[in-house]
Each structure stands twice: as C-alpha cells, then as structure tokens.
Amino acid sequence: MSDPVTELAGLTLSGPVLVASGCGGSGRELTAYGPLADLGGFVTRSITLNARAGGSLPRIVETPSGLLHAVGLQNPGLEHFLSLELPWLAQQGTRVIVSIAGATLGEYAELARRLGRSPGVSAIEVNLSAPDATTTGVFDVREPFHAASVVAAVHRDLPRGMPVLAKVRTDLVRVVESARSVLDAGAAAVVVGNALPAAMPDGRPAGLSGPAIAPLALRCVTEVCAGLPDAQVVGAGGIATADDARAFLAAGATAVQVGAALLHDPTTAARIAADLRGAP
Amino acid sequence: MKPLHVTGEVLASKKVGAYRHLTLVAPGIPERFRPGTFVALSVGGEAARSRLARRAFWIHRVKPVGGYGATLEIVVEPVGVGTGWLAALAPGARLEVTGPLGRAFALPQEKVGCLLVGEGYAAAPLFPLAERLRERDCPVTLVVAGDDEAHLLSALEARRSARSVTVVTRDGSVGQRGEVADVIDEVLTRSGAEVVYAAGPSRTLHAVAAAAERHGAWSQTAVERPLTCATGLCQGCPVPVVGEDGVARLVRGCVDGPVFRGDRVRWDDLEAQ
Ligand SMILES: Cc1cc2nc3c(=O)[nH]c(=O)nc-3n(C[C@H](O)[C@H](O)[C@H](O)COP(=O)(O)OP(=O)(O)OC[C@H]3O[C@@H](n4cnc5c(N)ncnc54)[C@H](O)[C@@H]3O)c2cc1C
Numbered sequence: 001m002s003d004p005v006t007e008l009a010g011l012t013l014s015g016p017v018l019v020a021s022g023c024g025g026s027g028r029e030l031t032a033y034g035p036l037a038d039l040g041g042f043v044t045r046s047i048t049l050n051a052r053a054g055g056s057l058p059r060i061v062e063t064p065s066g067l068l069h070a071v072g073l074q075n076p077g078l079e080h081f082l083s084l085e086l087p088w089l090a091q092q093g094t095r096v097i098v099s100i101a102g103a104t105l106g107e108y109a110e111l112a113r114r115l116g117r118s119p120g121v122s123a124i125e126v127n128l129s130a131p132d133a134t135t136t137g138v139f140d141v142r143e144p145f146h147a148a149s150v151v152a153a154v155h156r157d158l159p160r161g162m163p164v165l166a167k168v169r170t171d172l173v174r175v176v177e178s179a180r181s182v183l184d185a186g187a188a189a190v191v192v193g194n195a196l197p198a199a200m201p202d203g204r205p206a207g208l209s210g211p212a213i214a215p216l217a218l219r220c221v222t223e224v225c226a227g228l229p230d231a232q233v234v235g236a237g238g239i240a241t242a243d244d245a246r247a248f249l250a251a252g253a254t255a256v257q258v259g260a261a262l263l264h265d266p267t268t269a270a271r272i273a274a275d276l277r278g279a280p
Numbered sequence: 281m282k283p284l285h286v287t288g289e290v291l292a293s294k295k296v297g298a299y300r301h302l303t304l305v306a307p308g309i310p311e312r313f314r315p316g317t318f319v320a321l322s323v324g325g326e327a328a329r330s331r332l333a334r335r336a337f338w339i340h341r342v343k344p345v346g347g348y349g350a351t352l353e354i355v356v357e358p359v360g361v362g363t364g365w366l367a368a369l370a371p372g373a374r375l376e377v378t379g380p381l382g383r384a385f386a387l388p389q390e391k392v393g394c395l396l397v398g399e400g401y402a403a404a405p406l407f408p409l410a411e412r413l414r415e416r417d418c419p420v421t422l423v424v425a426g427d428d429e430a431h432l433l434s435a436l437e438a439r440r441s442a443r444s445v446t447v448v449t450r451d452g453s454v455g456q457r458g459e460v461a462d463v464i465d466e467v468l469t470r471s472g473a474e475v476v477y478a479a480g481p482s483r484t485l486h487a488v489a490a491a492a493e494r495h496g497a498w499s500q501t502a503v504e505r506p507l508t509c510a511t512g513l514c515q516g517c518p519v520p521v522v523g524e525d526g527v528a529r530l531v532r533g534c535v536d537g538p539v540f541r542g543d544r545v546r547w548d549d550l551e552a553q
Contacts, residue, residue, distance in 0.1 A: 022514075023513055023514070024513060025511075025512050025513040025514075025515075029511055029512035029513055029535060030513065032282040032283055032511075033282075033283075033285055033511075045515075053530055054515060054518065054530070056553065057506075057518070057553040058506060058516075059515065059516045059517075059518070060333070060506075060508040060514060060516035062331060062332055062333040062508075064330050065329055065330045065332070066332065067332050067333065067508065069514075069516070071514070071515045071516065074515045074518070074530070210329075210332050211329050211332075240329060260332065262509070262513055263332065263333075263334075263508055263509035263511075263513055263514050264322065264329070264332045264333075264334065264509070265285060265322070265376060265378075266285055266378065266509070266511050266513065267285050
C-alpha cells in the first residue's frame, strides 16, 4: 500500500503533518531526532527583510499546559536565510514553506519577489497573527481588511503557481470573516491557529501556545470549515498527540501544524506523522 | 554525535547534602557523553503535559552498571516545581530524557596545567572533566565553591582527582570564607594554569574569565541560561557573545553553548538581560 498523500494548496505533500513556524529552529536542529522527509512540510520561523535580534528576557515562561513567549521574531533576515538556510532545507526531501512577516506592504512585496524566485520554496505562509505584533513592529492586521491587503500584495508579487498560505488570528468572533477575506485576496489555504495574544507575568505582550490553546484552535477550525466549505484549512494550535491531529482533521482540516509540543519533545511531529500513517 | 530522546528510568536516588544524586538509565545517552554536556528532562510524569519547559542538568558521571549498560548521574538541587518533582522520584520512575545536549568543554592539545572552578551543583561536570585531563597528563587544580558545606559538591572526591583543591564557602563552614572571586587570582598564580574551566552562576564565571585574561590563560565557561526546549528550536536562551569575526551577536545557550570561551561572552550584557 502506498503512503497516503495530502493535497494542499495545489501541492502534493507526503502527509498531513507540518512543523509550525517558529518551533523547528532552522530545521537542522530537528534532524538530530529524525529526517524532515518523514513530515509533510517544514514551515520556517517568520523571516523578515532585515535580521532581527529579538526581545528581552525572559523570552519564554512556562504556564499551566502552555508556554508564554515573546521571542520578538528573532531571525537572521532574508539574505542570510536565502544563502545559508534555504539551500540546505531544500535538500531535505520535505516541502519548504517560508513564513514571512513585514512592517510594511512594501516589505511583504519585496519578500515575495525574492522568495518567489528562489529554488526550493514550495509556498509562502504569511504570518498575519503575530500575537505581539504591536511590540514587534510588524504590519498591524487586526482588521480582516488589512490582512487581505497583505495577502494581495504577496500574491501579486509571487510567480503564478506559488501558493500563499495565510495564517490568521484565532479570534473566534472574526475568524470566519478573516479567512474569507484572505481567500478572496488570493490565499490558496488558510492556516487557522497561532499563539493567542497574552501577557508575560510582567505585562509585556506575549503569545500563549501549547495544549492549553488546542480547544480554542479546534473551535476556530470547525467554524471556518463550516462557514467556508470550499476553503482549504490547516489546523494549528496546541496539537501534541496523534489524537489531537485526528480531531483537527475530522473537523475538516486538510493538514495540521505541530508547534510548541516540539519544544517539549523534539520527536513529536515525527511520532504523530508515523501514527497517522499507521506505522507500528 | 547526535543527541537522543529516550524514555529513561530512575535507578537510584541518594540525598547528599542539599542535593539529590539521581542515577538514570537512558539508553544510548551515557555512551555519547563528553564533560560539559547536559540532559534535558521532562518533569511532571508521563500523563502530565502541564509543565512544558524542559529542565536542564549537567551530566555528573557516567558509569557501567551490570544489566543496564551505562547509567548517568545528575545532581539535583530542589529549588522549584521541576527540581522538587525530580528529587522526590523513587527508583523505577520513568521520565523523558534528551541528551547529551550542548557543546562540551574543549580539551587542550598539549600537556598544560588546568584550573577547574565549580560552584554549587554546577561543579558536577568538572569531575569527569578532571578525569579526562588526568588521562592526558594535564596537572589539575580544583576550586570547589558553595554557599555552605551542604552546597559543596563532592569535596572528598575532588581530592582524589586533583593535585590541589581549594574549598570556598560563603559562610565559611568549610574551607576559606568568601567567594570564588576572592581566591581566583591567588590560585591562578600558584597553579600557573594555562587553561581555566568554570561552571557556576554567571557572576562567578565573569570573575573567572576576567582573572584568566589578567593571567594570560584561556578560559572555558559553562553558562546556564533558563532553557525552554534545550534543543535549539525556540530561541529562548540568547547569550550575547563576540564571534570569531569580532562581530557581536546573540547565540543560543543550549546548542551553541553551554560552554563558551570566557573572552567571547559579553558578560555585562549577559548580566543585564
Ligand atoms: C545547562 C544547564 C545545566 C544545569 N544543570 C543543573 C544541575 O546539574 N543541577 C541542578 O540542580 N540544576 C541545574 N540547572 C538548573 C536547572 O535546570 C533549573 O534549576 C531548573 O530548570 C529549575 O526548574 P524548577 O522547575 O525546579 O524551578 P522553577 O523555578 O519552578 O522553574 C520554572 C521555570 O523556570 C525556568 N528556570 C528558572 N531558573 C532557571 C535556571 N537557572 N536555569 C534553567 N531554567 C530556569 C525553568 O526552565 C522552568 O521552566 C542547569 C541549567 C542549565 C541551563
């Protein structure tokens, strides 16, 4: 029996389990625990045009069943990513999805132009749900209309055939509206689920990830799938076990992303993928 | 060598002073150990997913135990929920273990005098290091420090593995009263060491690195940052350093460290974090 494949945004993936943005390092760190080829895809940490040093300490704090984080989009910038990280990632036998974040529409367009020409990129994921956007200085997309304008700018500057995934906020009240607006703007799929806006114990804006947020993410996925039956949805948020993944797929998601659980156990994504494949 | 993520088992738990020495069966990990590497443990038990951050511990000792292959020993100071949970584990308890993680202490190519400085539980990795250095015929001098006698790691054992041992306690309960910073220059002069290895709080590491520089010695410091994943994925443990190219940058305490050349760490920035 051949392995089941997943069709997402016009791409064929070897399975439905992806690494969520920001939780897989540069990719290399994870390969110590298993080949990336065992996964359907690897989403990079959000890449910005220029390198970013990230936020002050503490950056990550444990909270019941969750992790609060204010890493501040630390990343080496587009140039470094293209020359030192992407070529290696592209050889790992998995789909490489590059997550991007920018301060202006112009930055998003520039990122799209440069990445669209780079061999090895399968898709772009636009991070429209940074939980600490206000402090990290990325384009504020609280309004679905603004999210749509970012997606339109990225879509316009990518070569035809390179899909855009739009990662929207899990704001239950507005998630269906957000999903509809980014799909109308050209997104091939919506990623529903990101860290929830929260606060560090000292009050700094932060994101909350981990099993604590899975039920909310699942509810958002359910509503988007029900409200937009033709949409392709990727579920994310607190997925830590194969049963969690099955629940998101049963709610209508085409694929799932595993994030914070990797920080607790770096083998989580590979184990879930193997379990869904029916491996012993 | 690549780290492993395995289910381990507590083989023994022994109270020594203020610490718990845990002997763990963790297949494959002891075989990969080098002094200065550490393990990350999940706390709270198999069913509990409420504690997600990993807890890091120096590998103190690796030894063969009949029927189990090699085991590893860690020294736990119970200070919070995770270390408290670990200290209360009974033999037979199972837990997730990842390791060995991080960059080990670099060993000198030549036969040179080495000074090893360890404070509190962080002296743990210096004992296996002393053994390796002795195998290479490097004369080893040791400074073991702690708040008091209960927080002094294996001073007796230290006397076996080093030619000279200086003991320092903050309250003066054994050895000299004071801090590492008070004795470091004198010990460096007396030992004539060309390489200094240190593990302990960053204040102490800073003092040791500065003293090494004054004496023209190389220093290797084992820096402890709060680690979340310990595997290089999360960017939660930035350490400010100056790279080989002279450019200031942030690297990760877990996979780019925990051992750094003392003259590369920007100590003031680290302490200001
Ligand atoms: C490389 C390395 C080696 C270490 N080796 C040892 C050792 O051999 N023996 C030992 O007793 N301790 C060691 N520590 C420190 C130990 O990991 C922390 O004391 C422990 O994580 C605190 O956990 P807790 O749940 O008991 O405390 P809590 O205070 O309840 O910790 C809660 C959270 O704070 C974080 N945290 C707070 N302080 C620290 C700290 N200093 N270091 C890391 N995380 C922190 C933890 O990640 C945890 O998520 C080491 C740390 C590092 C980085």
